[in-house]
Amino acid sequence: MRALCFHGTQDVRVDTVPDPDIVNPRDAIIKVTSTAICGSDLHLYDGVIPAVQSGDILGHEFMGEVVEVGPGSTLRKGQRVVVPFTIACGSCFFCGNQQFSACDNSNPVDKQEMSETLYGTPMSGLFGYSHLTGGYSGGQAEYVRVPFSDVGPLVIEDDGLDDDKVLFLSDILPTGWMAAENAEIESGDTVAVWGAGPVGLFAAQSAIIMGAARVIVIDHYPNRLALAKGLGAEIINFRETNVREALLEMSGGRGPDAVIDAVGMEAHGFSIDNMLDVAKQKIGIGADRASALKQAILAVRKGGRVSIPGVYGGMTDKFPLGALMEKGLSIKSGQTHTQKYMDKLLGMIADGKIDTTFLISHRLPLEQAADGYANFKNHQDDYTKVVLKPGMEA
């Protein structure tokens, strides 16, 4: 089959690779009809996530048709499914608590040492996201093996819901929702969101649905900010405006009640601190670039809530721990517990309460995936979300 493989920093290619097989009884094989490139994929592309190997198949946002099932799968051939990016067994302590992205059984034992060293405990498995999280082949491919297929995949019965409407249930829609939930939004709140990428936009949309009175989205890309405005958010362009002053002014001098960092470890920024972090990241001495998060922590009101859907991999230098403690802030974060939210959000899509199609700027054949990565990385303002279609003519 054809699949998008990692070959080195900013070097990905569509190669011919062996088709996947059923390995465990609960596996299913999915023929991919749509798969997207995520901001998280850019961290792999830029070489700032460790343990990606040459030849690894990337991609964790995908859906398609079931073409093969193991004896323990509950899926049937021919079903249309959206697959959550988090691989979860459904029966461990964490899955029992609906903390699916913390599953104890989805990262193979021989891959656990690195996350145990870095994070103090082995992490769970994710599709196409390095050997830190299981080394699973991803979904930017014609076919993909889905472990624990009796737990994760969501069957889409309604043919009226085309791929564009439901694909983002695999990651970014639940991620935006959980980001807003983690911000513990109460009716009337002012919420600030850093990043007008897919995650920030869906977080803003979710915060509005949850009753926030004002949602303010911060970025520097005009088209992305215009999408935020279209959702009903207010916007700040951080190149033109002093973010902290603007937020104070917009929140009666107090600061937002809750802040959401939808930027993650490759924040853009012009402070000396951020430039030093860029250099440290380049030479591999492990500093995540957290300038958006630092700004959010300084901007939020005393006693405020900090939600971090943005991905961080290692250590962060000069973290404002003093502000966190002195202001009495609370923080919630995590890879999304995707399985927990998919059903509910599918219902909201079917009822017309949530639309995700506005986000898609480009639909490309899988063969053009390398261009899709380069453009999503280098022309972020125009490329808001790239969907790859293995079945589309090149």
Ligand SMILES: NC(=O)c1ccc[n+]([C@@H]2O[C@H](COP(=O)([O-])OP(=O)(O)OC[C@H]3O[C@@H](n4cnc5c(N)ncnc54)[C@H](O)[C@@H]3O)[C@@H](O)[C@H]2O)c1
């Ligand atoms: N927690 C999860 O499960 C989960 C799931 C999906 C994505 N993510 C993470 O969420 C983050 C966003 O993902 P995305 O797909 O929206 O990415 P993206 O790269 O498309 O968007 C990031 C946006 O942040 C903006 N930005 C950069 N620096 C900024 C700053 N200092 N202030 C304000 N805005 C700034 C960029 O201009 C860009 O528009 C990434 O870190 C991604 O890895 C997490």
Ligand SMILES: [Zn+2]
């Ligand atoms: Zn993703």
Ligand SMILES: [Zn+2]
């Ligand atoms: Zn589990």
